[in-house]
Structures are given as C-alpha cells and as structure tokens.
Amino acid sequence: MPFNTYFSVYNRRMINNLKQFIAEPLGLVAIVIVAYLADFIIPIDFNRFGIHPRSILGLFGIPLSPFLHGGFGHLFSNVLPLFVLGVLIRTYGRGLFISSTVALIALSGLLTWVLSSAVVVGASGLVFAYWTYLITTAIRQKTVKTIIIAGITLLLYGGLIFGLASFREGVSWAGHFSGAVAGVLLAFIMPIPKSA
Numbered sequence: 576m577p578f579n580t581y582f583s584v585y586n587r588r589m590i591n592n593l594k595q596f597i598a599e600p601l602g603l604v605a606i607v608i609v610a611y612l613a614d615f616i617i618p619i620d621f622n623r624f625g626i627h628p629r630s631i632l633g634l635f636g637i638p639l640s641p642f643l644h645g646g647f648g649h650l651f652s653n654v655l656p657l658f659v660l661g662v663l664i665r666t667y668g669r670g671l672f673i674s675s676t677v678a679l680i681a682l683s684g685l686l687t688w689v690l691s692s693a694v695v696v697g698a699s700g701l702v703f704a705y706w707t708y709l710i711t712t713a714i715r716q717k718t719v720k721t722i723i724i725a726g727i728t729l730l731l732y733g734g735l736i737f738g739l740a741s742f743r744e745g746v747s748w749a750g751h752f753s754g755a756v757a758g759v760l761l762a763f764i765m766p767i768p769k770s771a
Contacts, residue, residue, distance in 0.1 A: 599672050600661030610642040611650050625696035626687050637684030643696035653698040660705035663724050667771040679704035679757050686753035695747045700754035706735050707758030712767050
C-alpha cells in the first residue's frame with residue numbers, strides 16, 4: 576500500500592474515532608445550551624425547576640438541575656469542562672459515558688438535595704463528578720490508559736480542587752462537594768472495564 580493511501584486511510588479512521596468520542600458529550604452540551612436559550616426566551620424562570628433541598632417536589636429537580644443555569648457566566652464556566660471531561664470519559668466507550676452520566680447526575684443530585692441550603696442549578700456538580708470519577712478510577716485501576724487520562728484531567732482541570740473550598744455567595748458548595756463525592760463513589764460502584 577503506498578504511503579499516501581495508508582496515510583489517507585489512517586486519517587479517515589482517526590477522524591471517525593474523533594467524531595465518535597465527541598458526539599455524545601457534544602450532544603449533552605447542546606442540550607445544556609438549548610435549555611439556557613429556552614429559559615432566556617420563554618418568560619418562565621426555569622431555575623425554579625432546580626433541586627429544592629429536602630423537599631419531596633425538589634427531587635424532581637435532580638435530573639433537570641445540570642441543564643439549568645443562572646446566567647451566561649454560569650453557563651460559560653460549565654460548558655467547556657463538561658465537554659472536555661465528557662470526552663475523556665467517552666474514550667472508555669459510549670455505554671460507560673451514558674450510564675456514568677446518568678448515575679452521576681442522580682447520585683450528585685441526591686447528595687445535593689440532602690446537603691444544600693438553597694435551590695441548586697447548574698452542571699458544575701456533574702463536572703466535579705466527572706473529574707473525581709476519572710481520577711479515582713486511575714488510583715484504583717492503575718492501567719496505563721486510566722493514568723494517562725487522569726493526568727490529562729489534572730493538567731487541564733487540577734484547579735477544580737479550589738472549587739471545593741469556595742464558599743462564595745451564589746456558588747453551590749454543596750453541589751460541588753456532592754459531585755466530587757458522587758464521582759469517587761461511582762468509581763467503586765461502576766469501575767471502568769479493563770477492556771475499555
């Protein structure tokens with residue numbers, strides 16, 4: 576096979592793999608952005624559908640909260656890490672990305688529901704959950720792939736650790752902490768298969 580042909584086939588394969596890795600995380604981010612735009616356009620405050628702590632009706636906010644944001648700055652600060660960390664999780668497979676995302680939303684949302692003192696909206700809990708899931712997985716499994724991905728995670732978003740020490744008004748420490756705990760717990764409950 577001539578070098579040019581080999582390079583062309585390799586390039587196409589790499590582009591197809593890249594498309595696969597970004598499809599679902601990009602879809603997740605698109606839903607977050609569409610929800611924000613709908614909230615901006617429709618004269619209803621969508622944030623009232625967030626997590627209301629320790630209220631039975633507040634439980635309905637658990638699956639909705641990651642898709643709701645309090646403003647453009649709030650949205651902007653979550654979208655890029657949500658996408659990048661989502662892509663890193665997606666490298667382990669589509670099934671794991673979907674199942675871990677659903678489980679992390681549920682677990683971090685439930686913990687936020689228990690710990691928070693105010694209504695919580697935003698994807699930062701899921702961002703923290705992805706972050707600790709990737710790092711804890713590397714610590715537990717110690718494979719070359721998990722260590723490389725955790726290294727990339729820490730290189731890009733090592734500063735998230737300071738978000739756990741942030742008690743600023745308008746920032747949900749409970750959401751960040753709950754997400755971080757959920758990621759650690761899920762790394763034990765749903766370990767990444769060795770074949771991934």
